[in-house]
Amino acid sequence: MQNHFTRRDFLKASLITGSAAVIGSPFYLLERNAYAAKEEFEGPLPNIEVGGIIRPPGALPEKEFRAKCISCGVCVNVCHTMKYDAIAVAGIKDIRNFGTPYIKDMRDFPCELCMECPKHCPTDALKNLKKEKVTMGMALIDFGLCFGWNGDVCLSCSKACPMGANIFDFYNGEWGNQPYINENCVGCGLCVKYCPLGGSAIKVITERQYEKVKTPYVDEFKRLLAMSNEERYNIVYGQNLPQIMAKGRLVEREYR
Amino acid sequence: MSYELKDKETLNSELRTPNSLLKLSNLRRFVMFSVLIFFLLQFFRVKALVGGLSGSLARWFVKLIDVFAYFESLAASKDFTTTTLIAVVPIIGIYLIFGRAFCGWVCPMDFLFEIVDGFKNWSKVKVKASPKIGYGIAAGLLVVSGLLGIPFFTNYISHLTNFFRFITGGVFLALNLPFEPSVLVYSGGVIVFLLVFEYIFPRTWCRVLCPVGKTYGLFNKVSLLKLKYYPGECGECNLCDRLCYMNVKIARHIDQPGLRDINCIYCGRCAEGCETKGKLVKLSLK
Numbered sequence: 206m207q208n209h210f211t212r213r214d215f216l217k218a219s220l221i222t223g224s225a226a227v228i229g230s231p232f233y234l235l236e237r238n239a240y241a242a243k244e245e246f247e248g249p250l251p252n253i254e255v256g257g258i259i260r261p262p263g264a265l266p267e268k269e270f271r272a273k274c275i276s277c278g279v280c281v282n283v284c285h286t287m288k289y290d291a292i293a294v295a296g297i298k299d300i301r302n303f304g305t306p307y308i309k310d311m312r313d314f315p316c317e318l319c320m321e322c323p324k325h326c327p328t329d330a331l332k333n334l335k336k337e338k339v340t341m342g343m344a345l346i347d348f349g350l351c352f353g354w355n356g357d358v359c360l361s362c363s364k365a366c367p368m369g370a371n372i373f374d375f376y377n378g379e380w381g382n383q384p385y386i387n388e389n390c391v392g393c394g395l396c397v398k399y400c401p402l403g404g405s406a407i408k409v410i411t412e413r414q415y416e417k418v419k420t421p422y423v424d425e426f427k428r429l430l431a432m433s434n435e436e437r438y439n440i441v442y443g444q445n446l447p448q449i450m451a452k453g454r455l456v457e458r459e460y461r
Numbered sequence: 462m463s464y465e466l467k468d469k470e471t472l473n474s475e476l477r478t479p480n481s482l483l484k485l486s487n488l489r490r491f492v493m494f495s496v497l498i499f500f501l502l503q504f505f506r507v508k509a510l511v512g513g514l515s516g517s518l519a520r521w522f523v524k525l526i527d528v529f530a531y532f533e534s535l536a537a538s539k540d541f542t543t544t545t546l547i548a549v550v551p552i553i554g555i556y557l558i559f560g561r562a563f564c565g566w567v568c569p570m571d572f573l574f575e576i577v578d579g580f581k582n583w584s585k586v587k588v589k590a591s592p593k594i595g596y597g598i599a600a601g602l603l604v605v606s607g608l609l610g611i612p613f614f615t616n617y618i619s620h621l622t623n624f625f626r627f628i629t630g631g632v633f634l635a636l637n638l639p640f641e642p643s644v645l646v647y648s649g650g651v652i653v654f655l656l657v658f659e660y661i662f663p664r665t666w667c668r669v670l671c672p673v674g675k676t677y678g679l680f681n682k683v684s685l686l687k688l689k690y691y692p693g694e695c696g697e698c699n700l701c702d703r704l705c706y707m708n709v710k711i712a713r714h715i716d717q718p719g720l721r722d723i724n725c726i727y728c729g730r731c732a733e734g735c736e737t738k739g740k741l742v743k744l745s746l747k
């Protein structure tokens with residue numbers, strides 16, 4: 206029965222390929238997942254929403270992006286091939302964005318700004334541009350959680366940031382080295398990953414959301430800098446440090 | 462002249478030909494699996510073929526986009542870009558040569574459908590819906606994409622997008638990488654739905670509905686690859702017609718030099734089935 210060989214042969218071939226993949230994947234897994242154990246803390250700035258989804262770098266404005274992206278998965282797998290794995294495919298909850306790429310987990314898989322995905326998007330939904338010009342979002346430091354704002358010294362986020370001195374301003378003083386992220390931030394999320402505080406002290410929100418929360422956030426920043434020592438003491442020792450202690454310092458995350 | 466109706470076993474044994482190594486059905490499965498394996502290599506971080514059959518990146522260099530996906534993206538964005546045009550040109554080039562061979566030689570659904578078809582008594586299948594309906598559907602989908610501002614078919618319904626999205630989701634789940642479980646469920650669901658649909662209405666998806674196939678079907682009208690008839694005496698066994706699951710009427714055009722049917726996917730079953738041992742019907746590039 207020659208004709209039956211065809212199908213059986215190919216089924217066999219696919220079985221062999223399949224089992225090879227199954228057997229091979231544990232070894233492949235060993236290569237990654239330095240932070241496999243996920244943190245259970247509530248993230249920083251719980252009162253500020255992300256305000257939508259964070260796109261890969263070079264994304265067109267939302268409406269145009271949705272119109273062009275065909276959910277082909279090139280960006281997702283380009284990022285996977287680069288070993289960064291930053292891009293996930295959006296789920297069905299947000300039906301308009303279903304199937305389109307976004308950066309899901311900046312704590313463990315931020316965008317490393319290799320700029321390969323915008324270079325290779327076949328529809329130009331992601332447009333190739335210089336990494337300094339990227340506008341994925343805006344990173345905000347939670348002043349109540351950051352070590353640098355609560356009497357300690359920590360430079361991890363600024364060292365991790367690919368834009369470095371362009372973006373980080375420091376207000377050194379008695380209460381720490383007080384980092385502040387200015388509006389040049391491109392929103393890649395590397396600082397989120399390397400913040401040693403359990404659950405991170407930095408949150409990346411969309412540019413649109415930033416416009417909304419900008420005033421209260423900047424006011425809070427100015428208020429802290431202008432505050433008397435006594436008031437600040439109460440905030441740091443009364444409110445902040447207990448929370449910070451609970452979340453702990455994950456030294457292995459610190460950027461060196 | 463009448464012919465006796467043969468059952469499936471007899472039909473299948475008619476396909477036995479001595480030179481089995483070069484049989485088209487083997488060759489086209491080889492092509493399909495090769496493409497699939499190149500795509501699977503991306504999960505091992507090999508930069509061979511990245512993406513899926515809706516859009517991909519070959520050798521980290523050549524961008525490719527499916528022709529219908531191209532039109533949908535264009536309809537939704539109403540914005541022309543050279544990047545996308547450059548990505549669709551190689552695909553148009555390939556199918557100007559091979560016509561709708563995409564469906565028979567590359568599309569993974571053809572393989573899955575063939576497995577489902579195996580559970581069905583093919584000789585009892587009745588064909589009703591006209592393949593022309595598909596062009597209306599394709600045009601409708603372009604209008605919907607334009608109105609919604611989202612490539613509607615390609616993003617939500619496409620068997621190609623969902624097939625590759627499902628695999629990507631599965632791999633990311635297994636490797637503990639960022640992914641959304643609902644993507645896996647939705648895309649897997651679409652594929653399962655299509656397989657069930659295939660069981661109830663065999664090849665109706667391919668023959669009537671699928672806009673990707675319809676688009677490549679248009680290429681059949683001008684492609685180099687076509688069905689060609691060779692002189693000889695037709696046994697009027699009608700095996701060619703009955704082996705063709707795309708319902709192309711081959712035998713009745715036998716007095717013509719060739720056939721360019723929008724539904725022909727160049728699987729070669731008619732040529733293999735021809736009682737005169739592949740002499741009367743052939744796939745031809747000339």
Ligand code: SF4
Pocket residue numbers: 273274275276277278279280281305306325326327328329330331516
């Ligand atoms: S590569 Fe472009 S078209 Fe494809 S999924 Fe990513 S953004 Fe969308």
Ligand code: SF4
Pocket residue numbers: 261262283284287289290291292315316317318319320321322323
């Ligand atoms: S720029 Fe690189 S790291 Fe960032 S999302 Fe794109 S491929 Fe991933």
Ligand code: SF4
Pocket residue numbers: 343344365366367368369372386389390391392393394395396397409
């Ligand atoms: S501040 Fe953080 S999110 Fe902004 S560019 Fe630097 S590392 Fe990226």
Ligand code: SF4
Pocket residue numbers: 346350351352353354359360361362363384399400401402405406407
């Ligand atoms: S890494 Fe975290 S704790 Fe350290 S300075 Fe930056 S935000 Fe503060």
